[in-house]
Amino acid sequence: MSSTRTTPPSPAGTRRSVRRPGDRVFAGTAKGAGILILVILAGVAAFLVVEAVPALTAPAEDIPGESGLASYVAPLVFGTLLAAVIALLVATPLAVAIALFIGYYAPRRMAQGLGYLVDLLAAIPSIVYGFWGIFWLAPKLVPFYEWLERNLGFIPLFAGPASTTGRTMLTAGLVLAVMILPIVSAISREVFLQVPSLHREAALALGATRWEMIRMAVLPYGRSGVIGGAMLGLGRALGETMAVAIVLSVSGGITFNLISSGNPSTIAANIALEFPESSGIDINTLIASGLALFVITLAVNMLARAIVNRRADFSGAN
């Protein structure tokens, strides 16, 4: 930021003649902290790999389930993706609508307070969501699941038999949706507020209704931000642990049936449930599945960033 330095700082420590020792120490500390971040991230990957290696090389019958690591992890990956996708499908439209409400529909005076209310959803710890999901949401959804089974049972998603506890994949997905709602809507809100007022006023001046103004000026401008926010929400949902661990009733196996009591677990929830009672190779297996989760979330986050950067060029913002 400073305008006094024009040369890059990398050779500064050696070449610059007028440089006070305090400066050198401080700059070194700051740089060290920055590099420490790189080290930590590399460390996360490295230590996970080191601890996962025994599971990767172990004979198939030592892995829980006795048929190898791949068939142990596959249902977990499936469950993780399924729950996260449900959450995303539910949360994104709702989050965009909430962002529009706070940005363009709510009375100006109240808007900030209402935005704070939505942000409060992000402040609630995930374990409390688990409590709420299993005691409040799940029982309330049971009649709904029975209705789905009766009327939409021909769709494989709702084939049933409907769970009597409500602790289904759909419930877990809905809890996750509530949990990622604030981040998606916060990011959408931010981009919607950045829409140039000239665009909006031009639309209104042409006689557009409020919705037409939003459709023509706000949504095209904010699309990249919404997609980025949704991807960040997806990353959150993939790694969410405790709420799923508490809410979901697990019996393994890959199934698209969303409302029965037999569901695949998710990677994160499985680790949380199994880890405290595991030892030996089981722990290595769990760490290997954690490594898979790490790779998946990493890929999603990088993709999100790539999309946001690419779309930013075409958004017409500049």
Next chain:
Amino acid sequence: MSQTSTAPAPTGSSAPTPRRGERARRVPNWAPWAAFAGAAVVVGALWPLLDLNIALFVLYTVVLGTLAVYLLTRSVEGSRQAIDRLVTCLVVSAFGLAMVPLVSLVWEVVSRGIGRLDGTFFNSSLVGIVGEGGGAYHAIMGTLIITALTTLISVPIGLMTAVFLVEYARGRLKRAITFLVDVMTGIPSIVAGLFAYALFAIFLGPGVRLGIMGAIALSVLMIPVVVRSAEEVLKLVPNELREASYALGVPKWRTIVKVVIPTAIAGLGTGVTLAIARVVGETAPLLITLGITTATNLNAFDGRMATLPVYAYYQLTQPGVPPQFATDRAWTAALVLIILVMGLNVVARLISRFFAPKSGR
């Protein structure tokens, strides 16, 4: 349009939808409200017929009211206005829908947790407790210790990284660190816990449980949050302040310590407080690094420690024989946790309000 947009707030919301002066037929302002009231009356009248509950009642009322508003507007003002009204109804209902979880969650936690929110809960641990009584003193102390340790590790590293990114870094290293901080924000909390476990298991052998492991796991989650918020705030410090300081011959590091950071201190405080609020409720990493105990352990370098979220989890999932007492304790722990997090959020907002720089902006 300029005279209608004097406020900096988005004008779309304050400016009325463009109204054509020549169109005489308009739906009066009270009509949508009347439509919803009418829908409520109709659905209420059908209550015994349809075997409703409160959720279905609200659902049917909203659907019927929205439909009525749409059809009314369509017949009087035309389809464009009708769609506009329809979207308004949808957007408002979406917000209402999002409030359902918040309200029901807070209500549920408060009503179930308030019963055990007594002195015993705060000053006794679970040693020798079977069934009634007992508290979470050990878990609360554990949470405080772990959070303090996490803050102690994360804030210096995060703050110095932000200083490095804003004041020193250039080119490739800066891009790499910025990118990796973003990546770090996305690390799932359970993976952070596994990392801490793997780190210590390699040096201390498998099955190790220490308080410091939890603090390291939480630091992995907290550092990127601190870096992000601190970076944003430090960028806001006007360059003129730095240049004025350099012009007086002040070294760069003293400029940062004496000018840049004090200017940004309110924002930094807010960011750090929010970061603490973010990690204080984390359960998963602590579950696998700290485990749980029933006794009070105040030494983060010696054996298992209880923390509030993990305590709540185990009280709920492994309640013991008469489950009622443990379940009550779990809800109270959840209530304390929510109060803690909300309190930190309020503190963050107060900091940004009262310690904001008194500049002449």
